[in-house]
Amino acid sequence: MGRSSCCSREKLKKGAWSAVEDKVLRDYIRVHGEGKWGKVPKKAGLNRCPRSCRLRWLNYLRPDIKRGNISDEEEDLIIRLHNLLGNRWSLIAGRLPGRTDNEIKNYWNTVLKKKLQAQPVASTATTVLHSDRDGAATLKNEKEAEASTQCSQDRAASRHQQSGRSVQNVHCNRFNSSAPAVGDLHSDGSSMAAEECDLFDILKGLDTEELCSRYLLELDFFQLLGSTVPQDTRDWCGGGGGGDSYVFFDDRLLLEGAISDTWIGGEHI
DNA sequence: AACTCAAACAACCGCCGGTCA
DNA sequence: ATGACCGGCGGTTGTTTGAGT
Numbered sequence: 001m002g003r004s005s006c007c008s009r010e011k012l013k014k015g016a017w018s019a020v021e022d023k024v025l026r027d028y029i030r031v032h033g034e035g036k037w038g039k040v041p042k043k044a045g046l047n048r049c050p051r052s053c054r055l056r057w058l059n060y061l062r063p064d065i066k067r068g069n070i071s072d073e074e075e076d077l078i079i080r081l082h083n084l085l086g087n088r089w090s091l092i093a094g095r096l097p098g099r100t101d102n103e104i105k106n107y108w109n110t111v112l113k114k115k116l117q118a119q120p121v122a123s124t125a126t127t128v129l130h131s132d133r134d135g136a137a138t139l140k141n142e143k144e145a146e147a148s149t150q151c152s153q154d155r156a157a158s159r160h161q162q163s164g165r166s167v168q169n170v171h172c173n174r175f176n177s178s179a180p181a182v183g184d185l186h187s188d189g190s191s192m193a194a195e196e197c198d199l200f201d202i203l204k205g206l207d208t209e210e211l212c213s214r215y216l217l218e219l220d221f222f223q224l225l226g227s228t229v230p231q232d233t234r235d236w237c238g239g240g241g242g243g244d245s246y247v248f249f250d251d252r253l254l255l256e257g258a259i260s261d262t263w264i265g266g267e268h269i
Numbered sequence: 270a271a272c273t274c275a276a277a278c279a280a281c282c283g284c285c286g287g288t289c290a
Numbered sequence: 291a292t293g294a295c296c297g298g299c300g301g302t303t304g305t306t307t308g309a310g311t
Contacts, residue, residue, distance in 0.1 A: 273310085274308105276307085278305085283302100287297085289295085289296100290293095
């Protein structure tokens with residue numbers, strides 16, 4: 001399995017792209033469209049490997065890419081989605097129109113990770129659940145905490161089992177009590193297009209391993225998958241634009257006494 | 270002005286799953 | 291059935307930039 005780098009296999013240019021190369025690639029894709037990356041370098045006359053072309057297009061040249069700083073709302077959303085999905089950058093990026101997985105990954109690794117680490121309660125795998133107000137939902141020991149976070153780590157581990165690569169940066173911060181409320185995030189309804197936040201669409205991106213936390217399993221999660229999606233969830237997913245009743249769907253998964261209390265912070269619903 | 274260091278960003282790499290000949 | 295290829299993903303590395311001294 002695997003393969004040697006296509007760039008090193010042949011004598012292809014590596015490193016930063018020049019403006020000329022950008023233009024050539026952009027023009028080529030404008031005419032021929034995306035896809036068939038294997039043929040792009042030759043046809044476009046670029047001395048680059050196909051993967052490099054694809055990456056350059058996806059992460060930089062695509063016209064719908066939003067350049068510039070990550071807004072507070074976007075940052076909030078990234079944190080929340082990361083809580084839920086772990087390092088599934090492409091899935092997270094799929095919820096942030098105009099942002100690439102690479103951009104989000106970089107942002108997480110350089111900014112958010114430090115921010116969350118600076119908040120002692122927030123984000124380590126062994127302080128998964130914590131209530132700093134009444135303590136009711138605090139996990140009493142690390143084993144419990146680890147059990148609830150193991151699933152996403154397992155997934156990452158299995159992904160890397162064969163390669164023997166160590167698993168790093170696999171976080172499971174879904175009970176991050178410092179995370180701001182989604183109601184704040186979406187109160188203007190602007191950070192997500194309606195079609196972008198369909199509950200089922202999001203759930204499609206998950207697998208059962210992602211949901212194997214004992215806390216999640218204790219909830220009647222699958223009921224959510226049936227026809228009884230709560231109205232307020234639909235409201236939020238519809239991007240209804242305002243209102244105080246927005247409840248993110250994974251809040252639902254956590255809405256059990258102190259858990260939800262902890263995660264939501266109590267002031268937002 | 271020169272240097273150091275950290276942050277930010279772009280790009281590469283290894284791997285996996287799907288597809289197709 | 292099999293192997294090569296392609297597209298995609300996440301982790302890591304290299305380079306650039308900017309702040310601080």
